[in-house]
Amino acid sequence: xxxxxxxxxxxxxxxxxxxxxxxxxxxxxxxxxxxxxxxxxxxxxxxxxxxxxxxxxxxxxxxxxxxxxxxxxxxxxxxxxxxxxxxxxxxxxxxxxxxxxxxxxxxxxxxxxxxxxxxxxxxxxxxxxxxxxxxxxxxxxx
Numbered sequence: 001x002x003x004x005x006x007x008x009x010x011x012x013x014x015x016x017x018x019x020x021x022x023x024x025x026x027x028x029x030x031x032x033x034x035x036x037x038x039x040x041x042x043x044x045x046x047x048x049x050x051x052x053x054x055x056x057x058x059x060x061x062x063x064x065x066x067x068x069x070x071x072x073x074x075x076x077x078x079x080x081x082x083x084x085x086x087x088x089x090x091x092x093x094x095x096x097x098x099x100x101x102x103x104x105x106x107x108x109x110x111x112x113x114x115x116x117x118x119x120x121x122x123x124x125x126x127x128x129x130x131x132x133x134x135x136x137x138x139x140x141x142x
Contacts, residue, residue: 025066032059047087059094060126078127087121
């Protein structure tokens, strides 16, 4: 799947709010952005951990979909995150790369930084379970 197709799917599937935007996805890497909103701020003036975790998970999901095609039942099996520094109140960017894509699992490395900043605010490793018989297939919406 391409980034615009993934964005369309995410908007339909997760209608409860504004999902992060997939800016690029090529099966090996992806980039996602979550727009800053004041409701993301937690006590202490930093962006919340759940905001960063949602970005990491969505970026990983986008990469999986770009790698294996439309498989909405691919699911997170593990997400570990390290919060490294206080993010500024601005958009967050997640750059994700595929570390391993197997028949049943995909393991990805996610680096999160504030827009316009180089220093990482969080680092995550995310594992997704791939539905049986889906690796490399293009089914449904391509």
